[in-house]
Amino acid sequence: MEWNHSTDVVVIGAGAAGLAAAVSARDHGASVVLVEENFDIGGHAMLSGGRVQLGGGNALQKKFDIEDSPDRVYADWTAHKRGDSRYNDRDLVRTFADECVPTFQFLLDNGVTFIEKPIVTPDASTVPRVFVTHEWHIPSEVIAPRRNRNGSGLVRRLAESARSKGVQILLKHEMTQVVRDPPRGRVLGIVVQADGKDVAIEARKGVVIATGGHTGNVNFRRIFDPRLTEEYQQAGLPYSFQGADGELAAMDVGASLWAAGTQTSEVGPAITKTRHVGTRWGYLSLYYETDSPIFHLAKATGLTVTDWQEAILVNQFGQRFWNELDSSYDFLNVALGNHGDKTKLNGGGPIWAIFDANAVARQKWKPKPPHVDPDGYFYSADTIFELAGRIANPYQKQPISGAVLQDTVNRYNSFVTSGIDADFNKPTPLHKIEKPPFYAAWSTPILHDSLTGLRTDTNAQVIDTRGEIIPGLYCAGESQGGFAQHGLGRCLVFGRLAGRHAAQRNS
Ligand SMILES: Cc1cc2nc3c(=O)[nH]c(=O)nc-3n(C[C@H](O)[C@H](O)[C@H](O)COP(=O)(O)OP(=O)(O)OC[C@H]3O[C@@H](n4cnc5c(N)ncnc54)[C@H](O)[C@@H]3O)c2cc1C
Incomplete structure (x- = not known):
């Protein structure tokens, strides 16, 4: 192989795990090249709320007299009673528990600042462990400004x-291959695409995969859940794509997946009900204001639904399928289930919110661009029949029948009159859908967490399908398997450990 560049450690992906790995490798004496496919750093972490889960008795927990310890972190994240703790690799959790406090200190040492108020999150934790970083102070560099995207402060500071x-950060450099000495030797470097050309970068000590997971890759995500066909969009887009590049490149050189069942343990936001309807990107907490630097890609803010009494949800055949007030996996499983489509047996197809002018007035929505995206994700008409005929979308395989949608609305309106939803038990349906214009807004569930990925040891060294370490290959972040914790905490810990171990390897 002819190398275009040579360095000690190559890190792939400048998000939470990759930035931690790069800084840590540099701290331990290595020269570091960090490649990032996007036009800017940050990945999902840039868009995140910056709620950092690193307990165990960190400096801020002490300040608030919160009693915590590594043992308690370990016990919480291995408890049998929850799906996000039950299936975790105990070795990884033990290391995570022991490394939370040093990783919190590492963030402080590298300029990350926190709001001094503990947050309680709905995960396996039994004490408040989460502190929120300050949002980056330059709004044009926040990507989704003015919506508490505090993770921008974490990644910009790192x-x-x-x-x-x-650390040399190379933007718009997309890793396409991990190069390994055949047949089962050490990893030597990577190939990236930049400006349409292949560039080979030698890594004398190690390569760290921190590409953020797989939920944007339809083929890959269906390994874990065959229902997740193309209609389901990925949270974080259109900014940051989780395309399984790291997993695929590592598997090409023999890597194994680990604890694959955690992806479908139905706890936390692996799959979510959309909250901002009428846009393709309606993930719960992510809202692109019109002054976002990527608004030309996002195309619409969406209409934020604060109360699902305001709309009914119908499937791709125009039929209701569940109580709209429910957001649990019961709702999601029905949404993802087949509703009688004989041509496409996997995946539930698009879900549409149907509502009327009265709902718009009550919610103070503005059902026009730039709030909605009429290019496939939002429609209006003066009759329900006409509305059905207008719905056209790449994922909507057949037109919705006007007669069926009208029947659905009539039946729902009769439930409002009687006060009882005889079909799906929505508690006291409140509002008829009766005043034109009528609206249909994209409301298909959206995917978020990658909770499984590559098998590693506790130093984040990638393990192959025979259980042996692949020398010189590391993985951290959502591309790493074995620990189904949502978000930044595990990404930062194992990123830091991967960088340190790679830097300390003999080349
Ligand atoms: C809206 C939103 C809110 C969130 N809020 C929180 C929160 O408050 N608290 C919390 O703990 N977690 C939160 N999360 C989750 C958290 O942001 C992620 O778990 C975390 O950022 C994952 O870190 P990572 O390093 O694995 O991936 P990322 O941070 O996504 O970084 C991966 C990087 O790899 C790059 N990449 C991918 N493929 C390639 C390639 N082939 N070549 C080069 N680069 C590549 C990507 O472009 C990206 O920049 C949130 C996520 C979102 C989307």
């Missing part, structure tokens, strides 16, 4: 520190 310590 990137600032990385650059000042000498």
